[in-house]
Amino acid sequence: MxxxxxxxxxxxxxxxxxxxxxxxxxxxxxxxxxxxxxxxxxxxxxxxxxxxxxxxxxxxxxxxxxxxxxxxxxxxxxxxxxxxxxxxxxxxxxxxxxxxxxxxxxxxxxxxxxxxxxxxxxxxxxxxxxxxxxxxxxxxTSTQAAGFGIAGLTAYQALEDVAKLEAGQSVFINGGSTAVGSFAIQLAKAKGAKVAASASGKNEQYVRDLGADEFFDYTKAPLHEQLAAADPNPKFHVFLEAVGILDPTLFVQSPAYLAPGGVFISVGPQGKGISNIASFAWKVLLQPSFLGGTKRKWRLVSLKPTKKDWEAFTKLVEEGKVKxxxxxxxxxxxxxxxxxxxxxxxxxxxxxxxxxxxxx
CATH class of the missing domain: 3.90.180.10 (Medium-chain alcohol dehydrogenases, catalytic domain)
Structure with missing residues (x-):
C-alpha cells in the first residue's frame, strides 16, 4: 500500500x-x-x-x-x-x-x-x-486509486443499489478477473456474501485470492451448462454479468441457477455482435413469460458517481476490505x-x- x-x-x-x-x-x-x-x-x-x-x-x-x-x-x-x-x-x-x-x-x-x-x-x-x-x-497511492471510479463504483452500485445485497446471500460474478468483477468479488465478501465467479483457468488463483469461494472455468464448457450441472443449493440471489456479453443465454437459462426473486444484473451488452441488439432486447427485455420469456428480473447498472457511494466505497478501501x-x-x-x-x-x-x- x-x-x-x-x-x-x-x-x-x-x-x-x-x-x-x-x-x-x-x-x-x-x-x-x-x-x-x-x-x-x-x-x-x-x-x-x-x-x-x-x-x-x-x-x-x-x-x-x-x-x-x-x-x-x-x-x-x-x-x-x-x-x-x-x-x-x-x-x-x-x-x-x-x-x-x-x-x-x-x-x-x-x-x-x-x-x-x-x-x-x-x-x-x-x-x-x-x-x-x-x-x-x-x-x-495515486496510481492505485486512479482506477477506482468507473469499475469500482459500477460494482458497488450493482450490488448495493440494484441488488440490495445482504449478508448471507450468494452471488455469482461472470467475469471475476475483469476490473468490475474483481471489485465486485471484494465488495460482496465485505458484505458477508458467498461468492462464486468465472474466469479462464489461468486466472483462477487471482480470482480466489480476491475472495471467491467457488470458481468456474468458462473455457471448459458453456457456462450456463456448468452452472446448471452444479445445481447450486441454495440458488444464487444475485447474478452479476460483468463481461458485457451480448449472448442472452446466461439470462435465458438462469432459472436453473438464479433463485426466484433473484436478480440478473448486467453492465450492458458490448463488443462484437452489437448488431444483434434487437434479438437480445426481445429475449431479455421484452419477451413475456407466456411466450417463453425468462421468469427472472434483468437489470442494467448505469453508473452515477454520487458523493454518498464514493464515500462508502473509499471507506471500505480505508478499512482494507477493498484493495x-x-x-x-x-x-x-x-x-x-x-x-x-x-x-x-x-x-x-x-x-x-x-x-x-x-x-x-
Missing amino acids: ASETPVATASETAKIPATQKSWRAVRAGEPEKALALSDNTPVPSKLKKGEILVKVQAAALNPVGYKVLGFLPSFVLKRVNAYEFDFAGIVADANGTELKDGDEVVGTIPVPRTLSSGWGALAQYTKALASEVVPRPKNV PLVDSVFAFEDTLKAYERIRTGRATGKVVVKVDPNAE
Whole structure:
C-alpha cells in the first residue's frame, strides 16, 4: 500500500500554467488514430459553480474509452481537449467548494460530461464536479486509486443499489478477473456474501485470492451448462454479468441457477455482435413469460458517481476490505501502449497512466 508522502500545499498547486500537455481526441477510430498528444492545450480557466480544477497525478483507462472512440462521429470527439474518465490528483482550485486547494482526491468524470465539456482525465489539469470526487484514502497511492471510479463504483452500485445485497446471500460474478468483477468479488465478501465467479483457468488463483469461494472455468464448457450441472443449493440471489456479453443465454437459462426473486444484473451488452441488439432486447427485455420469456428480473447498472457511494466505497478501501487493482502502469507519453494493453482483454486489474512522473 501507500507509503507516507508529503501532503501537497495550496501554494504548490497555485502555480497553474496557461497551457499543458493532454491527450486530445482528433478523430474517430482506434486509439492510435483517434488520440494525439498535445503540448499546448489550454488549462481550464473558467470554472462554473461546483466545479474544481484538479492537477492530475494518474489516470486509469477503461474499455468504454476505446469503444466510444470507435463508434462516435469525429465531429463530436474533436471537441474533447482531454480524454478518459478516471483520475487521482490534487485540487488546484477549489473554487469555493467544500474542498481545499492541495487536497488529494480521487474521482471520475462521466463519459457524457467529458464529451460535452471537453475535459477528461488524460491531462495535466482537468476540471470536475466537487460532488463527484472524494479525498483519496491515505493507505493507497495515486496510481492505485486512479482506477477506482468507473469499475469500482459500477460494482458497488450493482450490488448495493440494484441488488440490495445482504449478508448471507450468494452471488455469482461472470467475469471475476475483469476490473468490475474483481471489485465486485471484494465488495460482496465485505458484505458477508458467498461468492462464486468465472474466469479462464489461468486466472483462477487471482480470482480466489480476491475472495471467491467457488470458481468456474468458462473455457471448459458453456457456462450456463456448468452452472446448471452444479445445481447450486441454495440458488444464487444475485447474478452479476460483468463481461458485457451480448449472448442472452446466461439470462435465458438462469432459472436453473438464479433463485426466484433473484436478480440478473448486467453492465450492458458490448463488443462484437452489437448488431444483434434487437434479438437480445426481445429475449431479455421484452419477451413475456407466456411466450417463453425468462421468469427472472434483468437489470442494467448505469453508473452515477454520487458523493454518498464514493464515500462508502473509499471507506471500505480505508478499512482494507477493498484493495486496489493495478495491472500495469505506463508513462504519460506511452498512453497508446497502455491502450494496447487494455485492448488485449487480458489485463487483470486497471491499466493506469502516470500523468505526473513524480506520482507514486
